[in-house]
Amino acid sequence: MAVTLRDVAAKAGVSPITASRALNNSGYVSRELRERVLTAASELSYVPNAVASSLRSSKTQLLALLAGVINPFWAAVARGIEEVANDAGYGVLLCNTDDDPAREARYIDQLVRRRIDGIIVAATKDSASILQGLKRQHQAFVLIDRVVEGLEADTVRGDGKGAAYRLTQHLLSTGYRHIGMISGPHNVSTAEERAAGYRTALIDAGLDVHEDMILHGQYTESWGYEAAHKLMSLELRPDALFAANNSLALGILEALHTLGLRVPEDVAVVCFDDTTNLVSARFLTTASQPAQEMGRVATRLLLERLVAPERASQHIILPIEIVIRSSCGCSAGDGENNLERTGSLPVPAGALPVELTAGSGSEGSYGQR
Amino acid sequence: MAVTLRDVAAKAGVSPITASRALNNSGYVSRELRERVLTAASELSYVPNAVASSLRSSKTQLLALLAGVINPFWAAVARGIEEVANDAGYGVLLCNTDDDPAREARYIDQLVRRRIDGIIVAATKDSASILQGLKRQHQAFVLIDRVVEGLEADTVRGDGKGAAYRLTQHLLSTGYRHIGMISGPHNVSTAEERAAGYRTALIDAGLDVHEDMILHGQYTESWGYEAAHKLMSLELRPDALFAANNSLALGILEALHTLGLRVPEDVAVVCFDDTTNLVSARFLTTASQPAQEMGRVATRLLLERLVAPERASQHIILPIEIVIRSSCGCSAGDGENNLERTGSLPVPAGALPVELTAGSGSEGSYGQR
DNA sequence: TTGTACGCGTTATCAT
DNA sequence: ATGATAACGCGTACAA
Numbered sequence: 001m002a003v004t005l006r007d008v009a010a011k012a013g014v015s016p017i018t019a020s021r022a023l024n025n026s027g028y029v030s031r032e033l034r035e036r037v038l039t040a041a042s043e044l045s046y047v048p049n050a051v052a053s054s055l056r057s058s059k060t061q062l063l064a065l066l067a068g069v070i071n072p073f074w075a076a077v078a079r080g081i082e083e084v085a086n087d088a089g090y091g092v093l094l095c096n097t098d099d100d101p102a103r104e105a106r107y108i109d110q111l112v113r114r115r116i117d118g119i120i121v122a123a124t125k126d127s128a129s130i131l132q133g134l135k136r137q138h139q140a141f142v143l144i145d146r147v148v149e150g151l152e153a154d155t156v157r158g159d160g161k162g163a164a165y166r167l168t169q170h171l172l173s174t175g176y177r178h179i180g181m182i183s184g185p186h187n188v189s190t191a192e193e194r195a196a197g198y199r200t201a202l203i204d205a206g207l208d209v210h211e212d213m214i215l216h217g218q219y220t221e222s223w224g225y226e227a228a229h230k231l232m233s234l235e236l237r238p239d240a241l242f243a244a245n246n247s248l249a250l251g252i253l254e255a256l257h258t259l260g261l262r263v264p265e266d267v268a269v270v271c272f273d274d275t276t277n278l279v280s281a282r283f284l285t286t287a288s289q290p291a292q293e294m295g296r297v298a299t300r301l302l303l304e305r306l307v308a309p310e311r312a313s314q315h316i317i318l319p320i321e322i323v324i325r326s327s328c329g330c331s332a333g334d335g336e337n338n339l340e341r342t343g344s345l346p347v348p349a350g351a352l353p354v355e356l357t358a359g360s361g362s363e364g365s366y367g368q369r
Numbered sequence: 370m371a372v373t374l375r376d377v378a379a380k381a382g383v384s385p386i387t388a389s390r391a392l393n394n395s396g397y398v399s400r401e402l403r404e405r406v407l408t409a410a411s412e413l414s415y416v417p418n419a420v421a422s423s424l425r426s427s428k429t430q431l432l433a434l435l436a437g438v439i440n441p442f443w444a445a446v447a448r449g450i451e452e453v454a455n456d457a458g459y460g461v462l463l464c465n466t467d468d469d470p471a472r473e474a475r476y477i478d479q480l481v482r483r484r485i486d487g488i489i490v491a492a493t494k495d496s497a498s499i500l501q502g503l504k505r506q507h508q509a510f511v512l513i514d515r516v517v518e519g520l521e522a523d524t525v526r527g528d529g530k531g532a533a534y535r536l537t538q539h540l541l542s543t544g545y546r547h548i549g550m551i552s553g554p555h556n557v558s559t560a561e562e563r564a565a566g567y568r569t570a571l572i573d574a575g576l577d578v579h580e581d582m583i584l585h586g587q588y589t590e591s592w593g594y595e596a597a598h599k600l601m602s603l604e605l606r607p608d609a610l611f612a613a614n615n616s617l618a619l620g621i622l623e624a625l626h627t628l629g630l631r632v633p634e635d636v637a638v639v640c641f642d643d644t645t646n647l648v649s650a651r652f653l654t655t656a657s658q659p660a661q662e663m664g665r666v667a668t669r670l671l672l673e674r675l676v677a678p679e680r681a682s683q684h685i686i687l688p689i690e691i692v693i694r695s696s697c698g699c700s701a702g703d704g705e706n707n708l709e710r711t712g713s714l715p716v717p718a719g720a721l722p723v724e725l726t727a728g729s730g731s732e733g734s735y736g737q738r
Numbered sequence: 739t740t741g742t743a744c745g746c747g748t749t750a751t752c753a754t
Numbered sequence: 755a756t757g758a759t760a761a762c763g764c765g766t767a768c769a770a
Contacts, residue, residue: 002763004762004763004764005763005764005765006763006764014740014741015740015741015742016741016763016764016765017740017741017742017764017765017766018739018740018741020764020765021740021765024765026765027739027740028739028740029739029740030739030740033739033740045506047481047482047506048482048763048764049424049482049484049762049763049764050482050483050484051420051423051424051429051483051484051762051763051764052424052746052762052763052764052765053763053764053765054420054746054764055418055420055421055424055746055747055748055762055763055764055765056745056746056763056764056765056766057746057764057765057766058746060420070441070444072439075438075439078465079465082465091479091483093462093463094438094462094463094464094465095463096444096447096448096451096463110460112416113416113417113418113419114419114420114460115418115419115420137414137416371747373746373747373748374747374748374749375747375748383756383757384756384757384758385747385748385749385757386748386749386750386756386757386758387755387756387757389748389749390749390755390756393749395749396755396756397755397756398755398756399755399756402755402756417747417748418746418747418748419748420746420747420748421746421747421748421749421762422747422748422749423748423762424746424747424748424749424762424763424764425747425748425749425750425761425762426748426749426750426762427762739770740769740770741768741769741770742767742768742769742770743766743767743768743769744765744766744767744768745764745765745766745767746763746764746765746766747762748761748762749760749761749762750759750760750761750762751758751759751760751761752757752758752759752760753756753757753758753759754755754756754757754758
């Protein structure tokens with residue numbers, strides 16, 4: 001039924017393998033035969049069968065991103081991945097896990113069956129055992145954004161603890177003393193690490209850490225909304241809130257609006273993740289993660305591993321810039337364009353290299369380009 | 370190297386084909402042999418090779434969504450697709466085109482090479498010829514959200530013209546007379562159709578249509594921002610703005626904020642697409658598209674077509690509900706929770722069946738469940 | 739530079 | 755209910 005390489009070869013008067021070489025620019029083919037083959041192919045409207053090719057070569061030329069891809073952060077990551085992958089001749093599958101371990105497991109199973117060349121995964125801690133299984137099967141994968149305890153693997157992530165530390169420090173230096181922390185699930189490493197940076201900053205400033213001001217839940221807008229309500233009804237009401245990601249920040253802003261509180265006049269708000277495409281969050285001071293670059297770096301790492309499966313795993317930690325806007329009283333807006341009044345905290349040069357070699361067996365140092 | 374069906378069969382002491390039948394629950398296999406096979410498979414950690422299976426059966430069990438998937442609207446659509454597809458044993462590939470015809474073409478080529486069973490595509494008009502090519506190759510696909518002139522194919526979309534009409538009517542009945550329209554690209558049918566509904570509403574109300582108050586650009590936040598600035602600097606300044614999608618609405622809100630204008634006190638704003646997950650847009654009166662349902666219906670249509678390739682194409686138009694919130698002066702918020710003050714316009718029963726049979730050769734009538 | 743023969747892992751077809 | 759055989763469409767290995 002369908003046109004095959006054979007048909008093309010026959011029409012061009014050559015053997016199938018010659019046709020294959022001509023179409024793939026592999027091996028030696030004379031200029032004349034190549035012409036004949038290409039002409040025949042286009043005349044027959046030949047469409048190569050990637051399935052057959054994959055079976056024979058045991059390569060699918062396909063990578064996958066496994067994450068909760070609804071978030072703009074992940075959209076940016078995906079873009080970075082596609083960029084590098086496409087350049088290298090790979091396609092990219094986007095798989096939406098919603099951070100649900102069950103969906104995660106189902107997808108991984110699917111991807112392995114389909115012999116996807118490599119997987120970029122934002123894993124929960126619950127999937128440690130599944131990922132161990134992948135290692136055993138020699139399925140290539142790279143962890144992105146999140147680490148998994150007890151799993152040694154290529155990893156790309158942001159310096160979440162450091163950024164949370166500096167974000168908290170910024171609030172403290174602006175005069176806030178009762179900072180509430182609204183974070184994500186305990187089974188996601190970034191949620192823990194951001195809380196840790198916050199704690200350390202308080203301690204280093206000689207302040208007490210009130211554990212009842214640290215709330216963990218989901219990385220969702222609705223949890224941000226709920227948690228903000230909880231924190232704002234504490235006896236010792238916070239004068240500032242730290243949102244551990246962008247969705248949480250949106251929920252928090254809505255809650256504060258509901259309560260008739262203004263930002264930053266009544267309560268300061270800072271948050272993690274870049275949110276430049278959300279108008280309501282444009283005025284927030286944020287830890288702006290290099291999402292697209294994370295995607296690029298992860299993909300490069302993955303492609304390298306496809307070539308060298310036995311190489312020691314690399315841990316790459318990208319710096320995170322703190323972007324200062326008017327949400328924490330440093331330059332309160334008055335109805336004018338708040339966007340004008342922004343700044344940026346330098347990344348402390350000393351802090352990073354220390355973390356860069358944190359992973360066992362690591363030697364990674366990528367930098368940004 | 371890898372464990373194959375052969376190995377499993379050998380270990381279970383049966384032929385490969387019996388092992389295949391046991392693992393796939395296809396054909397007749399005795400209870401005992403099935404047990405033996407399953408045990409052998411799990412002991413060997415057998416992972417079926419979907420590539421080989423696809424080659425032999427010429428089915429990949431894979432569907433793809435081709436769209437600008439960054440938008441929350443498409444995220445909801447994707448969810449609906451996954452829901453139905455997974456239940457039917459299909460996986461779903463998400464492909465991000467950014468409405469760029471070149472990317473669209475590249476992806477389609479990839480998908481066809483990989484022998485994807487069916488494609489759900491939000492097409493631009495530029496891709497008419499490519500899609501014609503797909504038809505010629507008997508590649509199954511379904512158009513979603515957007516129609517393509519001169520292309521007869523299964524289609525699922527919202528009643529955009531009708532909804533735009535009613536949205537405009539709502540503004541008019543609330544007393545607004547100078548309504549600016551900010552829409553998307555000319556090569557996307559929804560952008561045209563929403564503008565058309567707006568025009569018809571004005572005409573039916575006996576008002577003049579000022580073409581300089583209708584701006585087409587991209588479906589992006591930045592175009593919304595830019596266009597709002599343009600419209601608000603017209604001599605005859607609009608008292609209301611119609612955003613043809615949610616991204617545009619965000620940009621418009623930001624622009625109005627920049628200009629120091631309040632919504633709805635100074636300018637009313639209505640928009641298309643559900644935006645319930647965007648805090649800044651929670652108070653907008655919107656045409657709330659049944660995004661997830663669109664995904665579900667499109668997938669059902671596609672699965673049906675896989676079974677009956679020669680069936681006449683169906684055109685399904687889903688009703689769109691108008692959700693009234695405080696953005697157009699009907700019940701201006703005063704700092705309290707605007708969300709309380711909402712309502713909903715009934716879908717006019719008569720309008721729909723007429724459109725349902727609009728497509729040539731169509732007979733579709735799906736309804737909602 | 740070109741061609742031959744075979745195999746990748748699975749399932750369709752037909753036979754038993 | 756089970757099995758033998760062949761074939762899906764391509765690329766590797768080797769030969770010419």
